[in-house]
Amino acid sequence: MIRKIITFLLVTAIHIPVSLVSAQEYDASATTAFTSDYAVRCKILDIEGEPEIYATYRIYLATDTTKTVCTGTTTIDGIFDAQLPQTGDYILYISTIGKNTIARNFSVDSANPIIDLGILTSEISNAQLDEVVVVAQKPLISKEIDRIGYDVQADESSKTNTIIEMLRKVPMVAVDGENKITVNGSSNFKIFKNGRPNNSYTNNAKDVLAGIPASMVKRIEVITMIR
Structure with a gap:
């Protein structure tokens, strides 16, 4: 089966400043709303x-490392x-292009339902080897000068989800509860299929x-700069 490559092309250039937070500014007590108990x-x-923006994380149950229970990418922070x-x-793997992959074991139970692992660095020193293990993992996100790519087939959830559900994981793309799509904060974008503009996709995207x-799509790309 030949899988498609879907590309989102920005029509209007919208700048979103990246918020950089140092290790000293990180507040481990910051609250986040969870719908799950764990x-x-x-x-x-x-x-x-x-x-590390858009680093890929994968989480497995320690008893079954063949299937991810959660996959995604880090935020701009x-x-x-x-x-x-x-x-x-559980076992957590974090991978970034050009960096060693980090692995970390952790456990959740009724007494400790939410685990904060604090700050991890993307490169490993000898002093950290007793806590972090280097393994090979394929990142979900790739970054080039003019685009950001999401490897759909590397995400385990692609086997059961639709493209609209996968888009919720793609950097710079947002999908609301009614499946309305915005790219970099704008609803003014074009969709390409296998490198060619597709008006049917663009006009009826959601x-x-x-x-x-x-499972029919190999990759989703967001073009950030028109050459």
């Missing part, structure tokens, strides 16, 4: 103390809040993309 929170910084389905022992299984 969750894990973490902040990823590079060796210079800047947030390098933070993620991931909801967990149940109590138990309906068309809600009907396409994510």
Whole structure:
């Protein structure tokens, strides 16, 4: 089966400033609303103390590392809040392009339903080797000069979700409760399929993309700069 590549092209240039938070400014007591009873929170910084934007995280039950229970990317502040389905022992993997992958074990139970792992750095020193293990993981996000890509097939949830559901994970794309799509804060965008503009997709985006299984799409790209 040939899988499509779906590209979102910005028509209007909208600048969104990136908020950079240093390690000293990170507040582990900051509250986040969870709909699940169990969750894990973490902040990823590079060796210079800047947030790792769009780093990919994958969480597995320690008893089954063949299937992810949660997958996503960090925010522009390098933070993620991931909801967990149940109590138990978990393994967290964090990967960033060009960096070593971080692995961390943690557990949640009724006494400790929300775990804050604090700050992790994207490069490992010898002093950290007893806490962090380096493994090979494929990032969900790729960044180029003019675009951000989301590897749909590398996300386990693509097997059961539609494209509209996957778009909620793509950086710079937002989907509200009525499936209205905005790209970089704007509803003025074009959609390309396999490199060619597709007016049907663009004009009926929320309906068309809600009907396409994510398993049929290889990659979603957001063009941030028109050459």
